[in-house]
Amino acid sequence: MSEVGRVNGQRSPSSEPIRADDPIKFDTDVLVLGGGPAGAWAAYGAASRGARVTLVDKGYLGSSGATAPGGNNVLYVEPDQKLRDEAVASRMAQGGYLSEARWIHRILDNVYEQLKLVEQWGYPFPKDEYGNSQRSHLQGPEYMKLMRNVVKKAGVRILDQSPALELLVDSHGVGGARGVSRLEGLPWEIRASAVVIATGGCAFLAGGLGCNVLTGEGLLMAAELGAELSGMEFARHYAPSAGGGTVTRGRTLGWGTFSREDGTVVDRRGDPDALARALLDGPVYAVLDKADTPEKRRILRGAHAIFFLPLDRAGFDPFTQRFPVTLRYEGTVRGVGGIRITGDDCSTTIPGLYAAGDAASRQLVTGASSGGGAFNAAWALSSGGWSGEAAAQYALSLGRKPHERTLQAAGRAGVQSASTGSASIETAAVIKAVQSEVFPLEINYFRSVPVLEQSLRRLNALWPAVNGAPGTSADELLRSREAAAMVQTARWSHTAALARTETRGMHTFAEYPDTDPRQQRRLTTAGVETIRVRPEGLAPASAHPEPHPISWRKAVAA
Amino acid sequence: MIELVSVSRCIECNLCVKVCPTHVFDEVEGAAPVIARQSDCQTCFICEAYCPVDALYVAPFADRSVPVSEDDLEESGALGGWRATIGWGPGRTPIAKTDSTPLLESISPRRRG
Ligand SMILES: Cc1cc2nc3c(=O)[nH]c(=O)nc-3n(C[C@H](O)[C@H](O)[C@H](O)COP(=O)(O)OP(=O)(O)OC[C@H]3O[C@@H](n4cnc5c(N)ncnc54)[C@H](O)[C@@H]3O)c2cc1C
Ligand code: SF4
Ligand code: SF4
Numbered sequence: 001m002s003e004v005g006r007v008n009g010q011r012s013p014s015s016e017p018i019r020a021d022d023p024i025k026f027d028t029d030v031l032v033l034g035g036g037p038a039g040a041w042a043a044y045g046a047a048s049r050g051a052r053v054t055l056v057d058k059g060y061l062g063s064s065g066a067t068a069p070g071g072n073n074v075l076y077v078e079p080d081q082k083l084r085d086e087a088v089a090s091r092m093a094q095g096g097y098l099s100e101a102r103w104i105h106r107i108l109d110n111v112y113e114q115l116k117l118v119e120q121w122g123y124p125f126p127k128d129e130y131g132n133s134q135r136s137h138l139q140g141p142e143y144m145k146l147m148r149n150v151v152k153k154a155g156v157r158i159l160d161q162s163p164a165l166e167l168l169v170d171s172h173g174v175g176g177a178r179g180v181s182r183l184e185g186l187p188w189e190i191r192a193s194a195v196v197i198a199t200g201g202c203a204f205l206a207g208g209l210g211c212n213v214l215t216g217e218g219l220l221m222a223a224e225l226g227a228e229l230s231g232m233e234f235a236r237h238y239a240p241s242a243g244g245g246t247v248t249r250g251r252t253l254g255w256g257t258f259s260r261e262d263g264t265v266v267d268r269r270g271d272p273d274a275l276a277r278a279l280l281d282g283p284v285y286a287v288l289d290k291a292d293t294p295e296k297r298r299i300l301r302g303a304h305a306i307f308f309l310p311l312d313r314a315g316f317d318p319f320t321q322r323f324p325v326t327l328r329y330e331g332t333v334r335g336v337g338g339i340r341i342t343g344d345d346c347s348t349t350i351p352g353l354y355a356a357g358d359a360a361s362r363q364l365v366t367g368a369s370s371g372g373g374a375f376n377a378a379w380a381l382s383s384g385g386w387s388g389e390a391a392a393q394y395a396l397s398l399g400r401k402p403h404e405r406t407l408q409a410a411g412r413a414g415v416q417s418a419s420t421g422s423a424s425i426e427t428a429a430v431i432k433a434v435q436s437e438v439f440p441l442e443i444n445y446f447r448s449v450p451v452l453e454q455s456l457r458r459l460n461a462l463w464p465a466v467n468g469a470p471g472t473s474a475d476e477l478l479r480s481r482e483a484a485a486m487v488q489t490a491r492w493s494h495t496a497a498l499a500r501t502e503t504r505g506m507h508t509f510a511e512y513p514d515t516d517p518r519q520q521r522r523l524t525t526a527g528v529e530t531i532r533v534r535p536e537g538l539a540p541a542s543a544h545p546e547p548h549p550i551s552w553r554k555a556v557a558a
Numbered sequence: 559m560i561e562l563v564s565v566s567r568c569i570e571c572n573l574c575v576k577v578c579p580t581h582v583f584d585e586v587e588g589a590a591p592v593i594a595r596q597s598d599c600q601t602c603f604i605c606e607a608y609c610p611v612d613a614l615y616v617a618p619f620a621d622r623s624v625p626v627s628e629d630d631l632e633e634s635g636a637l638g639g640w641r642a643t644i645g646w647g648p649g650r651t652p653i654a655k656t657d658s659t660p661l662l663e664s665i666s667p668r669r670r671g
């Protein structure tokens with residue numbers, strides 16, 4: 001009974017050529033790109049500091065991104081010095097000592113305070129038997145609906161279904177962005193004194209819960225201005241999803257027993273790679289047999305309800321019947337890397353440009369291990385708020401107003417042909433090709449140097465393919481830009497991985513099974529066409545000028 | 559994937575067109591929205607949560623479309639099932655308020671005893 005297809009009266013502006021002569025155009029002080037938790041907190045933070053704020057989202061502020069459909073555990077530790085110190089020490093060790101204790105303390109302090117605010121705003125945290133609020137978990141739909149209301153009340157102008165495609169830049173730094181409105185089929189250009197990139201991570205359309213909007217444009221836009229990335233080598237996180245569905249909230253599987261087709265049990269005790277290894281040989285199933293009382297089952301359903309939704313609908317009784325389990329690649333979402341932050345205020349190397357949430361590198365707080373499970377949510381909330389406040393302060397202190405600047409659009413691959421008369425970008429084929437380099441466990445999970453090198457060569461060969469002519473409709477433009485950003489993100493993470501010749505946190509190499517104490521430092525990745533990796537704190541990237549048409553530095557030099 | 563817009567239930571508020579993160583629906587003048595880009599559906603169930611009259615159904619499978627029957631879905635309680643579970647809609651208690659996540663540790667299979 002599905003109603004696929006077209007009928008009379010259907011409005012499909014996103015599939016028609018965009019009306020370039022009639023753009024949506026206005027100025028704002030702070031422009032926030034992305035409306036997940038990081039973008040919402042950034043917009044709230046900036047508006048609370050008295051700036052005029054605009055937030056644009058590819059989807060919809062409230063429903064879009066990795067948090068909204070499911071939910072997040074949040075790093076919430078009582079302000080007890082001993083508890084806090086233990087939490088910090090344990091994360092430092094887990095993260096291969098690439099994080100910074102001071103930053104972890106900062107987010108612990110901040111989240112504790114801000115979740116009280118979330119409760120005051122109306123989030124109904126459950127209470128324990130003494131009536132104390134339990135603030136360590138946020139149900140996604142509820143949290144993000146609330147954040148939309150908070151952001152709206154703060155006076156922020158919201159553009160939904162309006163993906164950003166490229167940044168505007170002049171010699172003073174970033175000056176806004178351009179994108180398209182899918183509901184109106186119009187381009188938009190918003191000039192701003194400061195921009196916060198909060199577009200989430202890049203999950204390569206792998207179909208994990210809420211993650212198909214996360215395709216890396218934020219990273220590419222920042223890099224086109226010359227911003228650096230950090231932690232890209234750790235994009236090696238795969239999450240289990242059950243029953244042929246998308247739900248990648250996996251905690252409930254802790255009550256499961258895994259088995260192969262023939263029924264032999266996959267012993268996962270003490271072996272983080274057991275599931276992946278079993279999947280190389282064939283299908284794997286799980287049954288939640290450790291939830292062996294009605295009480296346990298009730299608790300599980302009342303915690304991660306979304307885990308059960310696809311299983312119920314597919315007709316499994318997950319407590320007694322085996323259901324298939326696969327691994328979905330998560331790219332940088334639960335995989336750490338992103339735009340490198342250079343200050344406590346989440347600034348970047350580009351004046352006026354800030355990064356927050358999964359679009360930023362989370363290594364400062366997670367090190368080499370995944371931020372899923374509490375840190376990512378805490379980081380999104382904290383970096384969001386800090387970047388928004390700083391962006392507002394920066395914007396309000398600028399003498400020059402956005403409309404007085406001569407700004408240029410900095411987007412290249414996927415939004416502008418490298419030369420006139422280029423063939424159109426074969427978007428679907430490119431996306432498939434990228435996925436076949438990042439999804440396979442044989443390439444990206446069980447990493448080995450020669451295999452990753454070959455994969456990188458194939459990815460590099462794809463780069464010209466995304467420099468062809470983009471399409472003319474909002475849908476086509478977005479898809480070609482997404483394809484370019486995914487190719488680029490894969491190139492960055494493979495390149496960075498090859499530069500870390502050791503095993504640390506999420507990154508492993510068959511040839512280098514040990515942790516090398518000399519490599520206990522973060523790696524910075526930069527560049528669009530030519531990619532450079534260097535240990536953080538060594539030669540600044542500006543020593544190697546980017547051979548790219550418009551970078552912020554080029555604009556400065558001009 | 560999204561499989562159904564129930565024309566008989568839909569009140570044409572077009573909220574699903576706005577909230578769907580991957581822009582699957584198109585508005586239709588004077589009628590219910592249509593599923594215009596089904597293969598872009600990311601099976602996130604969020605449209606069901608937002609639809610005020612339980613007119614949408616998202617089948618659980620990420621990578622394939624399956625035929626569904628509105629009558630069967632109605633009978634089994636699947637239509638509107640997710641909205642009821644998360645406690646959205648008049649007179650309901652949001653699941654956030656009864657969230658049992660804090661109790662998970664107490665039933666962890668890793669705990670001895
Ligand atoms: C299933 C799942 C469960 C998780 N559970 C936990 C957990 O328990 N604890 C934890 O700490 N972390 C968890 N995480 C991670 C956590 O959800 C993310 O770290 C968090 O959502 C990041 O917030 P964000 O705002 O940076 O990005 P997102 O929430 O992903 O939001 C990004 C937003 O940017 C928008 N966007 C993307 N591209 C553009 C563009 N070009 N223009 C405009 N807008 C754009 C998207 O539409 C989206 O709204 C989980 C992740 C997943 C996938
Ligand atoms: S949200 Fe529901 S009622 Fe509103 S247009 Fe969509 S299907 Fe119809
Ligand atoms: S399930 Fe999610 S992606 Fe699919 S139509 Fe509904 S809101 Fe859109």
